[in-house]
Amino acid sequence: MKHLILTTALLLSAPAAFACEAVTVGDLTIQHAWSKATIGADRPAAFYVGITNSGSSDDALVGISTPAAGMSMLHETVVTDGVASMPHAMRVPVPAGQTVQLAPGGYHGMLMVLTAALKEGDRFPVTLTFEKAGEVTTDVDVLPLRSEGPDCADAGQ
Amino acid sequence: MRLRTLQIILWTAAILGTAIFAWARWPAGNPAATETFSVFEPSFALADSDGKIRTNAEFRGKFLLVFFGFTNCPDVCPTTLAEVAQVMDNLGPEADKVQPIFISVDPERDRRLGLRAYTEAFHASILGLAGTEAETRAAAQSFKIFYGRQNDAKSPDGYTMSHSSGLFLVGPDGAWLRQFGFGTPAADILSDLQSRF
Numbered sequence A: 001m002k003h004l005i006l007t008t009a010l011l012l013s014a015p016a017a018f019a020c021e022a023v024t025v026g027d028l029t030i031q032h033a034w035s036k037a038t039i040g041a042d043r044p045a046a047f048y049v050g051i052t053n054s055g056s057s058d059d060a061l062v063g064i065s066t067p068a069a070g071m072s073m074l075h076e077t078v079v080t081d082g083v084a085s086m087p088h089a090m091r092v093p094v095p096a097g098q099t100v101q102l103a104p105g106g107y108h109g110m111l112m113v114l115t116a117a118l119k120e121g122d123r124f125p126v127t128l129t130f131e132k133a134g135e136v137t138t139d140v141d142v143l144p145l146r147s148e149g150p151d152c153a154d155a156g157q
Numbered sequence B: 001m002r003l004r005t006l007q008i009i010l011w012t013a014a015i016l017g018t019a020i021f022a023w024a025r026w027p028a029g030n031p032a033a034t035e036t037f038s039v040f041e042p043s044f045a046l047a048d049s050d051g052k053i054r055t056n057a058e059f060r061g062k063f064l065l066v067f068f069g070f071t072n073c074p075d076v077c078p079t080t081l082a083e084v085a086q087v088m089d090n091l092g093p094e095a096d097k098v099q100p101i102f103i104s105v106d107p108e109r110d111r112r113l114g115l116r117a118y119t120e121a122f123h124a125s126i127l128g129l130a131g132t133e134a135e136t137r138a139a140a141q142s143f144k145i146f147y148g149r150q151n152d153a154k155s156p157d158g159y160t161m162s163h164s165s166g167l168f169l170v171g172p173d174g175a176w177l178r179q180f181g182f183g184t185p186a187a188d189i190l191s192d193l194q195s196r197f
């Protein structure tokens, strides 16, 4: 029930995104890359994306980079006994046959030392580095602060 | 005999329902609060973005939705504040019964980065507070919550914060009511509030 409400809320609150198209590298499909708008350029941004591995061998996301930020790394938000922290993630596993979401409250790309504030409607490129599949670059949509993800007809949220 | 069976069933259902209700209202994920659960009144005296000291006492008569966080937090804090903003919008004319408050656990940096610009980006009704270290410690203790600083060379300014990620509800009489765990949908928070008006 809770999930139904959450899903409904996601569908209702997700604004129309203009880039729902996917990019692929090897057996990996990268889709729904987005960030929330930032309040100024002095605070870090979070980067979210969905990665589907349609192959038969496991892979892992091991790094991200973007000209939009001076330093980018992978983090995982962890809530333990009600206390949230976000340790670095050395790698985000992308097991064979599965879809992994970098999403609010979980794995995210942490974009630090932004070159400019991210404004709703902006797009910027992020290059993802995978252990096996190598590098691939995707465009990222900047969505409103209240967004919970892009509104794609095929959204794999 | 049939009637007696029915009575037993109804009583069992009623007791079970009460137990589930009590369990659902019990503060979860906060060992300190669970151990000493009783009526308590969280308190704070912290500066707003104008430097004016604001205290819990001035909000008597309103429900408080209190979140502890820091403005350099890109994931947990915006997610929760966006939910709070949605709740405030959906409350409509009843929004004046609720005061949302963001208490900085990283007050020095947040004052420098701008507290008001941050809270207003989510919702004009959210009051941002950033006190001294000692005042912040005292507020956190009174809410029975945790926050800490981790040195981390790869984080902005060389550190990051961990903090209790719940959203805390305080009643119009000043008594602590419950927490909403991280990720509680805005619709659930809204219906909980509406059930109390």
Ligand SMILES: [Cu+2]
Pocket: A075, A076, A086, A108, A109, A110, B074, B075
């Ligand atoms: Cu992070």
